[in-house]
Amino acid sequence: MKNFKRTTLLLVSVLLLGISCKDKPAEKENEVGTTSKNPNIVIIYLDDLGYGDLSVYGATELQTPNIDALANGGVKFTDGYASSATCTPSRYALLTGMYPWRNKKAKILPGTAPLLISTEQQTLPKMLKNQGYQTAIVGKWHLGLGTGIVDWNQRVSPGPNEVGFDESYILAATQDRVPTVYIDNGHVVGLDANDPIFVDYKNNFEGEPTAIDNPEMVKMKWHHGHNNSIVNGIGRIGYMKGGESAKWSDIDMADHFLEKAQNYVKTHKDKPFFLYYAMQQPHVPRTPHPRFVGKSGLGPRGDVIVEADWCIGEFMKTLEEEGVLENTLIVFSSDNGPVLNDGYYDDAVEKSGNHDPKGGLRGGKYSIFEAGTRVPFITYWKGEIQPSTSDAIVCQMDLLASLANLVGAKETTTDSKEILNALLGKSKIGRESLIIEATGKTALRQGNWLIIPPYKGKNFREKVGIEVGNFPEFQLYNLKEDIGQQDNLAKSNPEKLAEMIDIYESLRGK
Ligand code: NG6
Numbered sequence: 001m002k003n004f005k006r007t008t009l010l011l012v013s014v015l016l017l018g019i020s021c022k023d024k025p026a027e028k029e030n031e032v033g034t035t036s037k038n039p040n041i042v043i044i045y046l047d048d049l050g051y052g053d054l055s056v057y058g059a060t061e062l063q064t065p066n067i068d069a070l071a072n073g074g075v076k077f078t079d080g081y082a083s084s085a086t087c088t089p090s091r092y093a094l095l096t097g098m099y100p101w102r103n104k105k106a107k108i109l110p111g112t113a114p115l116l117i118s119t120e121q122q123t124l125p126k127m128l129k130n131q132g133y134q135t136a137i138v139g140k141w142h143l144g145l146g147t148g149i150v151d152w153n154q155r156v157s158p159g160p161n162e163v164g165f166d167e168s169y170i171l172a173a174t175q176d177r178v179p180t181v182y183i184d185n186g187h188v189v190g191l192d193a194n195d196p197i198f199v200d201y202k203n204n205f206e207g208e209p210t211a212i213d214n215p216e217m218v219k220m221k222w223h224h225g226h227n228n229s230i231v232n233g234i235g236r237i238g239y240m241k242g243g244e245s246a247k248w249s250d251i252d253m254a255d256h257f258l259e260k261a262q263n264y265v266k267t268h269k270d271k272p273f274f275l276y277y278a279m280q281q282p283h284v285p286r287t288p289h290p291r292f293v294g295k296s297g298l299g300p301r302g303d304v305i306v307e308a309d310w311c312i313g314e315f316m317k318t319l320e321e322e323g324v325l326e327n328t329l330i331v332f333s334s335d336n337g338p339v340l341n342d343g344y345y346d347d348a349v350e351k352s353g354n355h356d357p358k359g360g361l362r363g364g365k366y367s368i369f370e371a372g373t374r375v376p377f378i379t380y381w382k383g384e385i386q387p388s389t390s391d392a393i394v395c396q397m398d399l400l401a402s403l404a405n406l407v408g409a410k411e412t413t414t415d416s417k418e419i420l421n422a423l424l425g426k427s428k429i430g431r432e433s434l435i436i437e438a439t440g441k442t443a444l445r446q447g448n449w450l451i452i453p454p455y456k457g458k459n460f461r462e463k464v465g466i467e468v469g470n471f472p473e474f475q476l477y478n479l480k481e482d483i484g485q486q487d488n489l490a491k492s493n494p495e496k497l498a499e500m501i502d503i504y505e506s507l508r509g510k
């Protein structure tokens with residue numbers, strides 16, 4: 001009798017399960033008590049966009065309506081961080097969930113650097129791929145390619161496709177570095193076999209003009225660096241020869257990547273996908289399409305932010321038109337803080353007027369002060385995320401563990417923290433502590449407090465006009481009361497200082 005009852009119960013539950021499965025996609029409870037789901041996931045990642053560069057983060061001289069709409073309809077984080085104040089380490093942390101300072105090679109890479117991520121390493125796209133996701137990157141890579149000496153005329157690998165991306169359409173390093181070509185799943189796009197491409201970061205190729213020797217050929221003047229090969233009238237970092245038909249058009253880059261991102265959605269919408277849309281704006285050289293020139297009144301830097309905002313609006317329209325908007329989680333952020341003069345005379349300083357890209361923070365790109373790493377950070381998921389503002393401490397490095405929880409994967413990475421509820425706006429509790437990094441220097445954020453250890457070198461980097469945070473003594477700030485880091489409390493609060501040094505050393509090692 002008992003057995004009969006149990007069998008009937010089992011049968012009924014199996015039947016019920018069967019019925020409910022037909023109605024809804026499979027869902028199950030995950031560790032934080034939310035239901036695991038497989039929405040499409042899109043990371044929209046800007047390059048050098050500052051905490052104060054969006055109207056929704058307080059900019060008044062510049063309007064970014066499309067990004068504002070994401071923030072107003074999703075979670076706008078006030079304390080969202082890139083792991084680092086430069087590009088390569090931040091992207092490394094975003095994709096691997098590892099602190100970049102654990103890997104000594106995680107610093108700004110030349111275009112010829114080997115792949116920084118080991119093909120054995122866990123990555124965000126690998127984790128999602130294991131859960132059945134289709135995965136792709138469109139845009140800036142800057143994590144190295146190949147194993148040492150790259151032949152750009154053959155398939156370039158390993159690269160994104162070997163660390164978890166099914167598909168990749170990238171620029172290798174930065175817009176100001178050679179090779180100035182797109183790479184489609186390892187192949188240089190538009191390359192003519194009769195005009196092979198060669199790249200070198202040490203020596204020029206005989207007879208090739210450079211920005212330093214041939215200023216008459218340069219349209220955008222270089223201020224520091226950027227005086228090697230000239231492509232489209234712009235001096236670049238590094239030397240390049242050949243590959244004429246493969247060279248990208250700078251002013252069309254935004255449209256080009258947008259179209260690739262839109263096509264990816266259109267052709268992959270029937271199964272869950274992960275798209276890492278890594279835009280190149282507002283990194284130098286700032287080359288807005290002519291239809292955006294003069295649109296911001298702030299010069300090319302403002303214009304390319306307006307252009308990026310337009311691209312995002314168009315991309316959102318595609319999600320809607322393709323019927324996947326309500327099934328797509330969007331994470332918007334930037335790889336590091338802002339810089340005005342990053343090596344070209346492009347009026348960014350002269351035309352900035354009352355615009356403060358730092359949004360009241362101290363420092364900027366390259367800086368261990370807040371403006372280096374604290375960046376706009378937005379999550380948006382129509383119908384799932386309720387609009388709110390959150391002061392939870394969240395870091396891009398946490399996406400791996402958090403999204404693993406969302407899609408029902410087990411993740412054991414140590415540095416990436418599982419803070420899914422904070423990311424979905426269901427909780428205001430993020431991480432307790434975070435080590436931030438800037439060109440090799442690290443600092444600790446713990447609760448409202450921030451400690452910067454003593455560092456050698458000059459505080460003010462003249463060429464870029466940024467305070468990078470080097471001082472011979474400890475700095476201690478209460479960010480709740482002093483977001484601009486003007487009041488060093490290290491001397492007046494020795495207890496807090498000692499407590500913070502302890503935590504810093506336990507996390508970072510002495
Ligand atoms: C610096 C470049 C700067 C920028 C940066 C990388 C010079 C003088 N400066 O070395 O222009 O390219 O590297 O930026 O060459 S990042 O956002 O990719 O980290």
Ligand code: CA
Pocket residue numbers: 047048086087283335336
């Ligand atoms: Ca950057």
